[in-house]
Amino acid sequence: MKKNSKAFYWMALPAVCLFFIFHTIPVIQGIIYSFTNYKGYGDYEFIGLKNYLNLFQDDRVFASYGFTFKFAIIATILVNVISLMIAMGLNARIKYRSTLRGIFFIPNILSILIVGYIFNYIFAFFVPQIAEKAGINSLTENILGNPDLAWIGIVIVAVWQAVAFNTILYLAGLQTIPSDLYEAASLDGAGKWHSFRHITFPLIASFFTINMVLAMKNFLMVFDHIIALTGGGPGQATEAISILIYKGGFQGGEFAYQAANSVIYFIIIVAVSIIQIKFLQKREVTM
Amino acid sequence: MSRKVNWPLTILLIICSLFILFPLYLTVVTALKTPEEMGQSLLDLPESFHWQNFKEAIRLTNFFHAFRNSALVTVFTVAFTLLTNSMVAYAIARNMHRKFFKMLYYYFVSAMFVPFPIIMLPVVKETSFLGLNNMAGLIFLYIVYGLAFNIFIYVGYIRSIPYSLEEAAYVDGASTWKVFWKVIFPLLAPINATVGILTCLWAWNDFLLPLVILNNRDSMTLPLVQYVFQSQFTTNYNLAFASYLMALSPMIIVYLFAQKWIISGVTRGAVK
Numbered sequence: 349m350k351k352n353s354k355a356f357y358w359m360a361l362p363a364v365c366l367f368f369i370f371h372t373i374p375v376i377q378g379i380i381y382s383f384t385n386y387k388g389y390g391d392y393e394f395i396g397l398k399n400y401l402n403l404f405q406d407d408r409v410f411a412s413y414g415f416t417f418k419f420a421i422i423a424t425i426l427v428n429v430i431s432l433m434i435a436m437g438l439n440a441r442i443k444y445r446s447t448l449r450g451i452f453f454i455p456n457i458l459s460i461l462i463v464g465y466i467f468n469y470i471f472a473f474f475v476p477q478i479a480e481k482a483g484i485n486s487l488t489e490n491i492l493g494n495p496d497l498a499w500i501g502i503v504i505v506a507v508w509q510a511v512a513f514n515t516i517l518y519l520a521g522l523q524t525i526p527s528d529l530y531e532a533a534s535l536d537g538a539g540k541w542h543s544f545r546h547i548t549f550p551l552i553a554s555f556f557t558i559n560m561v562l563a564m565k566n567f568l569m570v571f572d573h574i575i576a577l578t579g580g581g582p583g584q585a586t587e588a589i590s591i592l593i594y595k596g597g598f599q600g601g602e603f604a605y606q607a608a609n610s611v612i613y614f615i616i617i618v619a620v621s622i623i624q625i626k627f628l629q630k631r632e633v634t635m
Numbered sequence: 636m637s638r639k640v641n642w643p644l645t646i647l648l649i650i651c652s653l654f655i656l657f658p659l660y661l662t663v664v665t666a667l668k669t670p671e672e673m674g675q676s677l678l679d680l681p682e683s684f685h686w687q688n689f690k691e692a693i694r695l696t697n698f699f700h701a702f703r704n705s706a707l708v709t710v711f712t713v714a715f716t717l718l719t720n721s722m723v724a725y726a727i728a729r730n731m732h733r734k735f736f737k738m739l740y741y742y743f744v745s746a747m748f749v750p751f752p753i754i755m756l757p758v759v760k761e762t763s764f765l766g767l768n769n770m771a772g773l774i775f776l777y778i779v780y781g782l783a784f785n786i787f788i789y790v791g792y793i794r795s796i797p798y799s800l801e802e803a804a805y806v807d808g809a810s811t812w813k814v815f816w817k818v819i820f821p822l823l824a825p826i827n828a829t830v831g832i833l834t835c836l837w838a839w840n841d842f843l844l845p846l847v848i849l850n851n852r853d854s855m856t857l858p859l860v861q862y863v864f865q866s867q868f869t870t871n872y873n874l875a876f877a878s879y880l881m882a883l884s885p886m887i888i889v890y891l892f893a894q895k896w897i898i899s900g901v902t903r904g905a906v907k
Contacts, residue, residue: 355811359726360739363719363782370758370779371746377757388756434651442645450894451652454659457886457897459840461858462879465865466658469872474661474677508654513901520902569750572842575862590843593752598847603756610753618748 381607388603399608409609411584412592413616419499419588420567423506427563428556431511435518436548449519456512460505464576467505468492471577495585498578502586505573510566514559521555522548557628561621568617589613662883666876673873688877696878700853701860702885705839708770708856712777712838713831720782720830721823724789725815729801731794740790746783751843759847770854773845777838785830788903792826793819829900832893839886857882 382399386392403409438449455463472490479487491497525548533543549556571590574580580587580595587595589609597606665673666688668681692698723743730736758776762768767775796819804814842858849855855863861882865875890897 353730353811356726356730356736359722359811359815360736363723363779364739364742366775366779367743367746367782370761370776371749371754374754374757374761375749377761378753381757388760434648437644437648437651440644441639441641442648443640443642444645444649446895448645448648448652449898451655453894453898453901454655454887454890456901457836457840457890458883459842459858459861459886461840461842462861462882463658465861465875465879466662469665469876470658470661473872477677508658516898516902565748569752575842576865590750590752593755594843594847597756598759607753607756610750610756614750614753617750621748 378607378610381604382611383608384604386604386607387601388597392604399605400612402605403608403612408584408587408592412587412589415499415586416568416570416588419503419506419570420564423503423510423567424560424563426503426507427510427514428559430507431514431559432518432556434511434515435522436544438515438519439522452515453512455509456516458509460509460572461576463509464505464573467501467508468577471501492578493582495582498582498586502570502573502577505577506567506570509573510563514563517555517559518552521552525551553628553632557625557632560628561624564624565617565621568620662876662880665873666880668873670871670873685873688873689881692874692878692881695874696860696864698860698878698881701855701857702881704770704854705857708774708777709835709838711774712781713834715774715778716781716785716834717827717831719778720785721789721820721827722815723782724786725793725819727786728790728793729798731790740786743783743786747787755843755847762848763850768848768850770849773848773854773856776844776848777834777841780844781830781834781837785834788830789823789826792823796822825903828896829903832897832900836886 383394383396384392385395385398434452438445438452442448471492476488476490479485492501529547529551530543533547538546569590570588571594574586574588574591578586580591590613593606593610593613596602596609600606661677664679664681665677667684667686668688669685672679672681672685727736727740727743731740759768762772762776765772800818800822801814804818809817840858841856842862845856845859846862849859852863861879864878
């Protein structure tokens, strides 16, 4: 093995170089830009922590963090509750099991952007039309056009799409549980809820951790959904952090400022993921 | 426990599945109607199939061109990802006892937590400086950005392969390269399928990276074409839906044939 070890370096080297050039250098550059007043073109100079200080006084930035977290937390909870329920249903003694599994996975293979356009149309025409016929006045307007309700539309689309993936993961988790455990529990007189609480849930705890962390991380980075549904509007009601960085950085001449925003965004995502993993894994052990 | 089918649950799940199928149904019927027919009812089946919408949408979006772009990007991305990422992972997996490779592993895997926006602005500068703000650059970036997650799952899989097979090959005088291509790569088939599927879905459906990297109308991929199309022709929903349906259908068709495989592949990829 020692004789051949050179080859291992050659196998890894090109990828390491490319990864460094196209991933690590941009990360470093982003951090460097965040200390300048670069607009994306022309000259620039270092301005120290000014961008960071300004970020903390920017209402638009605060609003985007507020929206993103509200959206991500609600969507993460909904996705996990719904997909766990569907996974349990699909794992039970049902008919057409594989067909139903196939159907529930479909959203995961579709482009979020296009799914978003389709839902955009549903919210704009179909829902109001049905609401009018049914006499539900509060829904006769397009919810995406209402600054207070537009986020709900985005949650619906995000959940519709993300449930597919999480369901499959939970299903994989449920299949690792031996069925004689349930039989033993039911002989001991345990009810449905009891066996869920004391058998199912503890045994899929690691899947729960993965799903929560993945979902939260993905939802914090939400982009396509919003472009397709509201473009960040109405006003700036649904402007997620990634949308703000994209708009401000490429179109608003705020290249360096949004680079600083990206750095903060990065730190927050890492922190949230680590806290989640720590917290959820502790639960895994104690239960 | 009885072996009986749980019918109430089956029916409940069928009702739930309508939430998935309904938007797709609406897409199909809308794509096949005329605007006048839509005025009467959004939900009904069309009286006659209005294939004209598809023809018009193909013309307006230059569909086949965008389809070709998406297909090229996806095929090259998947092929090169499988060939290159598995190789790096092999080098790392078999040398985890060495500090250098162990460090590499964490270097790559830690990138999973870097959100795209932090590199978005600089990487656009960099690719346009290098003349890579085109499809070739896009393929390149997909291969490189896939490394983080792919190395994570390849390494896990390769470490579960017993070393004795390679040892036998080494005794026969094979080089490390030969061992990789002749012994390891074929053994990676299941995990290659997983990585291939996930990469394929990603490259085909991705919107943000093409949006910021490609600056030439000619190299637009399907999601990007829908975006441009949407902002230019917002009034004719029948045309728009015909266009959406055409952009979605390749993956749906692939899915219909490879359903089992795709689901098990995704499970394996994510659970590792």
